Structure formats: C-alpha cells, structure tokens
Amino acid sequence: MSEHHIVSPKIYFAIFGALMLGTILTVVAAKIDLNQYFSGLNIIVALFIATCKASLVVLFFMHGKYSPKRTQLVIICSIFWLAILLFMTMSDYISRPWS
Amino acid sequence: MHRTGELYGQFQTMEQQRETASLGMWIFLVTEVLFFGGMFMTYTLNRSTYPDVFGEASKSIDLTLGAINTVVLIGSSLTMAMSVWASQVGKKQLVTIFLIATLVLGSVFLGIKGVEYHQKFVEHHVPGLSFSFEPGASIATNAHAQLFFSLYFAMTGLHALHMIIGAGLLLWLIKQSMRGRFTPQYNTPVELVGLYWHFVDIVWIFLFPLLYLIDRH
Numbered sequence: 001m002s003e004h005h006i007v008s009p010k011i012y013f014a015i016f017g018a019l020m021l022g023t024i025l026t027v028v029a030a031k032i033d034l035n036q037y038f039s040g041l042n043i044i045v046a047l048f049i050a051t052c053k054a055s056l057v058v059l060f061f062m063h064g065k066y067s068p069k070r071t072q073l074v075i076i077c078s079i080f081w082l083a084i085l086l087f088m089t090m091s092d093y094i095s096r097p098w099s
Numbered sequence: 100m101h102r103t104g105e106l107y108g109q110f111q112t113m114e115q116q117r118e119t120a121s122l123g124m125w126i127f128l129v130t131e132v133l134f135f136g137g138m139f140m141t142y143t144l145n146r147s148t149y150p151d152v153f154g155e156a157s158k159s160i161d162l163t164l165g166a167i168n169t170v171v172l173i174g175s176s177l178t179m180a181m182s183v184w185a186s187q188v189g190k191k192q193l194v195t196i197f198l199i200a201t202l203v204l205g206s207v208f209l210g211i212k213g214v215e216y217h218q219k220f221v222e223h224h225v226p227g228l229s230f231s232f233e234p235g236a237s238i239a240t241n242a243h244a245q246l247f248f249s250l251y252f253a254m255t256g257l258h259a260l261h262m263i264i265g266a267g268l269l270l271w272l273i274k275q276s277m278r279g280r281f282t283p284q285y286n287t288p289v290e291l292v293g294l295y296w297h298f299v300d301i302v303w304i305f306l307f308p309l310l311y312l313i314d315r316h
Contacts, residue, residue, distance in 0.1 A: 004114055006187045007180075016177040023169050023307075027162070030312035042316070046308035054301045061180045061297045063121075071122050078129040082136045089140055094147070 005066035015060045022053040104285025117287060124291045128298050135302055138254050142309065145250065149243040154314030156232065156247035159224060161215055165311040168211050169303065175204035176300040183293045186276075186286035194289065195276040201296065202269045205262055212259055216252075224248050251310055258306060261299045268292045 026049045034041035059065040064075055110116040146153045182197030223231040225248065232244035272292055275281065281289055 004117065004187075007184065009181060009184055012177060012180045012184065016173065019173045019176075020170065023166065023173065026308050026312065027166055030308065030315045033316035035316075043313075046312060047305075050305050050308055053304045057176065057297050057301050057304070061176055061300075062294055067121070068118055071118065071125055074122065074125045074129060078132040081129070082132055082139075085133065085136045085140055086143060090143060090147075093144055 005063070007060060007063060007066065011060055015056050018056055019053055022049050022056075025049055104282060113284070117290075120287045120291060121294065124294045128294065131298060135254075135257070138250070138257065139305070139309075142250050142254065145246050146313070149246065152240055152243040153247050155240075156224075156244045156251075157310060157313035158315070159222065160251070160311055161218060162311055162315065164211050164215050165307055168208050169307050171204050171208045171211070172300050172303050175201045175208070176297050178204060179293050179296045183286070183289050186281040186289045187283055189283045191276070191279050191281065194281050195273060198269055198273045198276055198289075202266060202273065205266050205269065205296075209259060209262055209266075212255065219248070219252075226252070254306055254310065258299065258302050261302070265292070265296050265299055268295065 026046055029045045029049065030042065034045060058075060064072060067075075104113075106113055107116060110119065178197045178200040182194050182201065185191075185193035185197055219225055223229050224244075226245045230241070230245050230248070232241050236244070269292065272288060275288065
C-alpha cells in the first residue's frame with residue numbers, strides 16, 4: 001500500500017503550461033498544410049498532440065502516475081476497450097467492397 | 100453517516116478507503132469513455148466517408164471562440180487540481196476559492212458555447228427543416244454537412260451536459276467547503292469531483308481538433 005501522495009502546485013502549474021503550449025501547437029499545426037507531405041498527416045499530428053495533452057491530464061491532474069497499480073490497470077483498460085470499439089468497427093467498414 | 104473522515108468498518112486503513120473510492124470513480128469514468136466512444140466512432144466513420152464536406156463544414160465554426168474555450172477549460176482543470184491540493188494540505192479557505200474559480204471558468208465555457216450555438220442558429224447550420232449549408236450547395240452536400248453539424252451538436256451538447264452536471268457538483272462542494280468540511284483527513288468528494296472534471300476536460304481536448312481544426316490550412 002503506497003503512501004498518500006500530494007502533488008505540489010509547482011507541478012500543476014508546469015502541466016498547465018505544457019497544456020497551453022500543446023493548445024497553441026495544435027492550432028499552428030492545423031494552419032499548415034501537412035497533408036502535402038503525407039496524406040492524412042494533419043489529423044495524425046492533431047491526434048498525437050491531443051493524446052499527449054490527455055496523458056498529461058491523466059498522469060498529473062488525475063494523479064494517474066501516483067495511483068496504485070490496480071487503478072492504473074483500470075485506466076489502461078479504458079483505452080484498450082475504446083481501441084477495440086474504434087479499430088474493429090472501422091476495419092469492418094473499410095473492408096466492405098459493396099458499400 | 101461518516102462525513103468527517105473516520106474509517107468505515109470494511110476497510111483496514113484510511114489509505115485503502117481512499118484508494119477504493121478513487122478506483123470506483125475510475126471505473127465509472129471507463130463507462131464514460133465508452134459512452135463518448137460511440138460518438139467518436141460515429142464521427143470517425145462519417146468523416147472518413149465524407150472528408151471534403153466535413154472539412155468545409157468545420158471551417159464555418161468560430162475557431163477563435165473554440166480556442167479561447169480550450170484555454171478556459173484547461174484553466175478550470177488547473178483550479179480544480181489546486182483545490183484538491185488545498186484540501187490535502189488543510190488550507191480550508193483556499194479550497195473554497197479554487198472551487199469557486201473552477202465554477203466561474205466552467206460557466207464562462209458554457210457561456211461561450213452558447214454564443215457559438217447562437218451563431219449556428221443565425222447561419223441556419225442547425226440540423227432540421229431550416230438547415231441550409233451554403234447557397235447553391237447540392238442536395239448531397241447539404242445532407243452530408245447536416246451530418247457534420249448533427250455530430251457537432253450531439254458531441255458538444257453531450258460534453259456541455261457533463262459540464263452542467265459538473266457545475267452542480269461544484270455548487271454542492273462549495274457549500275460543503277464553506278462549512279469547513281474538507282480536511283487533510285477527509286477530502287474524497289473534492290478528489291472524485293476533480294477526477295470527473297478532468298475527464299470532461301480530456302473529452303474537450305479531443306473534440307477541439309476533431310471539430311474545429313479539420314481543414315484550416
């Protein structure tokens with residue numbers, strides 16, 4: 001059983017700064033036509049930045065980094081189930097020649 | 100009722116009691132991830148089917164308001180996290196101040212959202228009988244644009260509903276906090292509402308690029 005961890009305001013403000021930076025980055029990246037280099041690069045970059053921002057929120061604001069392992073397992077499971085939902089459904093739709 | 104932070108009979112330590120409460124909240128949040136997941140699935144399928152119309156429709160939403168709202172919501176997550184900290188170190192007045200700040204920022208978000216919705220009504224971009232995307236757009240374009248705006252209203256609307264519920268929870272926390280209920284021994288409600296609030300923030304972190312930034316170059 002781990003000791004109750006108190007995250008300091010310093011970390012919270014640093015994470016807030018990183019999230020603001022990510023927000024600026026995502027708007028700037030959307031204004032540049034990245035698709036000319038590689039089709040779909042714009043959405044890949046946008047989702048990559050969003051995933052990084054979400055991870056920072058989960059790890060620090062939501063104390064995921066300091067949670068016991070069984071809580072972390074539940075967090076990872078949610079991503080896993082969401083991946084099944086998106087990945088399996090999309091692989092079904094895009095492999096239907098008649099639609 | 101155990102309202103002051105004593106140990107419930109079924110737990111051995113306070114730590115175990117706290118961890119169990121947050122585990123329960125996380126399991127609820129997993130169901131929320133999948134609740135929103137269905138919407139994201141619908142979005143992914145329709146966007147991949149009609150990429151051009153979705154890009155065009157996305158351009159008509161106000162990017163500045165969306166970006167300001169992103170900053171406001173992340174700011175409210177910071178004040179929420181700070182109120183959890185304040186309760187953990189026993190600064191009772193700060194807990195109340197940070198909770199009120201979170202409520203104010205959340206309300207600002209909903210207000211700006213209301214302005215955006217109003218714009219969409221004025222532009223006839225609300226799905227329904229008076230829907231009209233662009234003058235001279237083909238029937239197919241209109242239909243597909245309507246799909247985008249249906250998803251826009253469904254996803255941001257569901258998100259806003261979560262914010263309203265969150266605001267209700269914050270009001271309740273503020274009332275408790277003003278009575279000095281939250282101490283380093285007992286702050287589970289602040290922590291759990293915090294988890295919920297941050298989750299709603301995460302949903303927005305994904306909604307913002309997916310709805311506002313499809314085709315901005």
